[in-house]
Amino acid sequence: MAPSVFVALWLCSGCGSNGPSPSSYPPGPESGKPLHGGKLIFLRETDPDYLDPGLAYTILGAPLVQACGRTLLGYPRRPGPDMNHLEPDMAQSMPAVLEGGRVYALKVRSDERFGAPVLRHVTAADFKYAIERLFRVDSPGLSFFMNIEGASDFQLHKAKEIRGLVARGDSLYIRLDSPRPALLYALAMNFAIPVPPEVGEKHAQDYSQHIVSTGPFNLAEYSPRRRVVFVRNPVCRVQPFADTVEVRLGVTAENAVAQIRKGQADGGFFELPASEYARLRRDPQEHDQVQVADDLSVYYLALNMRIKPFNDLRVRQAAAWAMDRRALVKVWCGKGDVAYEVLPDGIPGYAPGELYHVPDLPKARELLRQAGYPGGVDVTLYARNEEPDPRTAEVFQAQLAEAGFRVKIEIIDGASFYAEVGRPSNNFQLMLGSWIMDFPEGSDFMDVLLNGERITDQHNNNLSLYDNKAVNAAIDRNLAEADMPKRAAEWARIDKAVMRDCAVVPYLHARNTRYYARRLGGYFYHPIRVLYLDRVYIKEPRAAAAAFKAAR
Amino acid sequence: MTAWLVRRLLWSMLVLVIVSGVTFTIFFAIPANPAELIAGKYASKQTIASIEKRLGLDQPKPVQFVRFLGRAAIGDWGFSYTSQQQVREAIGQAFPKTLSLTFGAVVVWLLLGIPIGVISALKPRSLWDRLAMIFALIGISAPAYWLGLVFLKVFSDMLGWFPLGDYAEIAQGGWGAWAHHLALPWVTLALLYAGWYARMTRAEVMHVSSMDYVRTARAKGLSPSTVVWKHVLRNALLPIVTMLGMDVAYLFGGAVLTETVFGIPGIGGLAWRAIRQRDLPMVMGTVLFAAIFIVVANLLVDIVYTFLDPRIKVEA
Numbered sequence: 065m066a067p068s069v070f071v072a073l074w075l076c077s078g079c080g081s082n083g084p085s086p087s088s089y090p091p092g093p094e095s096g097k098p099l100h101g102g103k104l105i106f107l108r109e110t111d112p113d114y115l116d117p118g119l120a121y122t123i124l125g126a127p128l129v130q131a132c133g134r135t136l137l138g139y140p141r142r143p144g145p146d147m148n149h150l151e152p153d154m155a156q157s158m159p160a161v162l163e164g165g166r167v168y169a170l171k172v173r174s175d176e177r178f179g180a181p182v183l184r185h186v187t188a189a190d191f192k193y194a195i196e197r198l199f200r201v202d203s204p205g206l207s208f209f210m211n212i213e214g215a216s217d218f219q220l221h222k223a224k225e226i227r228g229l230v231a232r233g234d235s236l237y238i239r240l241d242s243p244r245p246a247l248l249y250a251l252a253m254n255f256a257i258p259v260p261p262e263v264g265e266k267h268a269q270d271y272s273q274h275i276v277s278t279g280p281f282n283l284a285e286y287s288p289r290r291r292v293v294f295v296r297n298p299v300c301r302v303q304p305f306a307d308t309v310e311v312r313l314g315v316t317a318e319n320a321v322a323q324i325r326k327g328q329a330d331g332g333f334f335e336l337p338a339s340e341y342a343r344l345r346r347d348p349q350e351h352d353q354v355q356v357a358d359d360l361s362v363y364y365l366a367l368n369m370r371i372k373p374f375n376d377l378r379v380r381q382a383a384a385w386a387m388d389r390r391a392l393v394k395v396w397c398g399k400g401d402v403a404y405e406v407l408p409d410g411i412p413g414y415a416p417g418e419l420y421h422v423p424d425l426p427k428a429r430e431l432l433r434q435a436g437y438p439g440g441v442d443v444t445l446y447a448r449n450e451e452p453d454p455r456t457a458e459v460f461q462a463q464l465a466e467a468g469f470r471v472k473i474e475i476i477d478g479a480s481f482y483a484e485v486g487r488p489s490n491n492f493q494l495m496l497g498s499w500i501m502d503f504p505e506g507s508d509f510m511d512v513l514l515n516g517e518r519i520t521d522q523h524n525n526n527l528s529l530y531d532n533k534a535v536n537a538a539i540d541r542n543l544a545e546a547d548m549p550k551r552a553a554e555w556a557r558i559d560k561a562v563m564r565d566c567a568v569v570p571y572l573h574a575r576n577t578r579y580y581a582r583r584l585g586g587y588f589y590h591p592i593r594v595l596y597l598d599r600v601y602i603k604e605p606r607a608a609a610a611a612f613k614a615a616r
Numbered sequence: 617m618t619a620w621l622v623r624r625l626l627w628s629m630l631v632l633v634i635v636s637g638v639t640f641t642i643f644f645a646i647p648a649n650p651a652e653l654i655a656g657k658y659a660s661k662q663t664i665a666s667i668e669k670r671l672g673l674d675q676p677k678p679v680q681f682v683r684f685l686g687r688a689a690i691g692d693w694g695f696s697y698t699s700q701q702q703v704r705e706a707i708g709q710a711f712p713k714t715l716s717l718t719f720g721a722v723v724v725w726l727l728l729g730i731p732i733g734v735i736s737a738l739k740p741r742s743l744w745d746r747l748a749m750i751f752a753l754i755g756i757s758a759p760a761y762w763l764g765l766v767f768l769k770v771f772s773d774m775l776g777w778f779p780l781g782d783y784a785e786i787a788q789g790g791w792g793a794w795a796h797h798l799a800l801p802w803v804t805l806a807l808l809y810a811g812w813y814a815r816m817t818r819a820e821v822m823h824v825s826s827m828d829y830v831r832t833a834r835a836k837g838l839s840p841s842t843v844v845w846k847h848v849l850r851n852a853l854l855p856i857v858t859m860l861g862m863d864v865a866y867l868f869g870g871a872v873l874t875e876t877v878f879g880i881p882g883i884g885g886l887a888w889r890a891i892r893q894r895d896l897p898m899v900m901g902t903v904l905f906a907a908i909f910i911v912v913a914n915l916l917v918d919i920v921y922t923f924l925d926p927r928i929k930v931e932a
Contacts, residue, residue: 204656
């Protein structure tokens with residue numbers, strides 16, 4: 065072979081896709097006939113935190129964990145307005161609620177089986193084991209199950225099992241300390257994915273490498289920093305379109321976008337870089353492949369209400385009147401909506417905020433003067449070192465300066481930021497906080513971020529140290545409320561009360577962006593599951609479809 | 617020689633202990649508790665305390681350090697807090713990738729840097745010299761991540777000649793795929809070093825060329841190529857070898873930027889992720905691993921000296 069031919073072959077090997085070109089497929093998620101089988105390739109830069117369902121706790125890791133695991137309750141595997149509503153998944157039906165909301169009774173479907181190598185029926189004992197295991201592995205999901213009767217004793221090693229969890233055959237009974245309807249959402253989280261005790265005990269330290277599936281895929285390979293490979297789980301009730309899904313790790317977002325555009329990969333679990341986002345949205349060929357969805361999150365300015373100057377309502381109001389939140393959306397490259405309330409649109413109880421819509425600098429200066437700071441006041445704002453937080457902090461600095469706040473910015477490393485701002489003893493005055501929901505219910509925001517009874521001296525999430533007795537009592541009452549519409553209305557009322565107290569200044573409900581290849585169909589963003597890997601498929605190419613029609 | 621070697625080895629071990637101690641101290645000086653990071657955003661005090669106990673972080677710092685040294689001495693570098701992988705195993709998986717990257721880059725930069733430096737030195741102030749020095753300046757000035765991104769855009773995305781990042785195992789794709797995937801990272805990394813080596817070689821060759829013995833060699837009627845090969849280069853290469861030893865050892869510790877841009881799962885990325893996640897065992901493992909290479913490289917360079925220049929003798 066001539067050297068030039070060899071070089072040409074070498075250069076072209078391994079970097080092109082073997083299938084039809086991307087333009088052979090119709091654009092968008094819903095077009096094109098689904099093909100069964102085949103291999104899908106997804107990309108992401110970082111490893112999942114864990115594949116162990118008891119330990120995994122990142123939103124981008126969710127699709128990987130849930131590829132191999134299902135829960136008693138779940139969410140619809142189709143897009144639509146009801147996709148945040150709970151429905152039975154591995155359970156036969158929604159739970160029976162007994163004893164005034166203190167006991168939940170569920171029954172596992174008779175056709176649920178563990179994948180290889182266990183290959184046996186999933187029983188209620190496997191769910192009980194999975195929840196108890198959370199305490200053994202110090203799971204970040206522990207707090208969602210602390211309301212189960214006897215959970216505290218089990219954590220303190222005073223009991224050998226959680227007495228509030230009773231498993232009899234396929235029936236699981238959960239008894240709570242007090243009524244907490246939000247438990248149902250916890251049962252749909254990956255922490256409640258069943259684990260067979262025979263494998264969980266054998267691989268207590270490295271279950272991530274030995275996942276036993278109850279989901280549409282089995283874990284075939286997990287090589288940290290290289291790839292995760294899933295193959296069809298033939299015994300699962302929910303069958304995927306694709307036979308194999310490979311998630312390649314360590315691919316930067318820029319390289320991932322190029323690979324997807326060229327048809328070398330089908331999608332990814334990464335946020336589109338701002339420059340690529342703008343370019344792809346403008347490109348008529350790629351426009352339909354970019355998916356933008358609400359994160360169900362809130363980004364806010366937390367004001368420490370225990371120390372000067374923000375212990376004075378007028379100073380907090382001055383800060384709120386000084387801020388032009390529309391400018392922040394630009395900092396976020398348009399990936400978000402302006403927030404004037406805590407609860408994002410999509411969470412039951414969302415009601416648009418009515419206060420501080422338009423900046424009013426004279427009013428802000430006057431409030432500051434009334435509070436005893438006619439010459440302005442020095443404050444320090446703490447932010448993470450991860451974009452766009454530093455730029456957000458600079459915008460706030462400039463805006464607050466107009467009202468008389470002399471803001472000094474302190475940047476903290478992202479890994480230690482929440483540990484630092486979560487220590488009230490640090491006496492931080494202003495902080496850039498954020499919260500992405502764990503489940504689509506108001507308690508995940510209100511109880512965590514704004515209930516004064518939840519303030520702790522370490523790992524505190526109530527950054528403003530807001531402690532309004534009336535609001536605390538209202539939150540506590542609503543946590544036990546089982547009537548969901550009534551519950552949602554109360555969250556909206558509490559949200560308004562918090563805004564009146566100016567406990568936090570929300571500024572953005574973020575949106576996330578995804579980019580998928582043209583040959584991929586069936587994708588939709590699910591706020592909790594992110595992406596159902598079993599619902600995505602390879603489309604039939606246009607030429608093949610036309611030839612098939614002509615032949616008929 | 618044996619006594620010298622033993623003494624050097626003992627000093628090397630002391631250096632490794634000091635490096636470990638400094639890394640350990642810096643790790644705990646950073647205000648972040650690994651247990652809090654693992655525990656998640658809802659963690660209670662009890663959960664954090666339980667994790668600290670499980671990881672041994674509840675022990676006094678000196679006790680933790682001595683325990684680490686004791687385990688490390690017998691080859692047990694512990695488990696990663698996050699991936700739950702054995703540190704030694706993770707380093708063992710990452711090192712061949714870093715080795716592949718370093719090996720190819722060294723070949724490229726030596727093939728570029730030394731000839732350019734020699735030609736430039738032999739024809740000072742000529743067009744070649746000026747072009748060579750402009751090349752060196754660009755190589756030294758251009759950041760690796762920028763060069764990498766430009767190469768990926770042009771040669772992978774636009775022209776489609778090379779893959780868009782990723783690493784191909786020899787066992788799976790063969791030597792061709794391995795080299796094909798690494799060609800751009802090699803050139804990216806090599807350009808930076810080629811610039812340094814060209815400048816260094818030029819300076820050394822010019823310096824040695826002005827020595828009396830070189831003039832004598834020329835006066836004796838030796839051909840210009842013989843003078844350059846036998847008398848100039850052999851002496852001019854001594855500092856280059858020193859630099860090479862240190863650079864290679866340094867790169868074995870990971871070329872973080874090049875690895876990240878091209879998605880090569882090497883030691884650099886492993887260390888970077890460990891630092892960000894406050895994964896103490898992995899941080900200690902990767903730092904110690906890099907330190908071992910630097911210490912060993914120093915030792916090897918000293919030994920190679922004696923072969924390159926017979927006037928240098930190891931003194932026991």
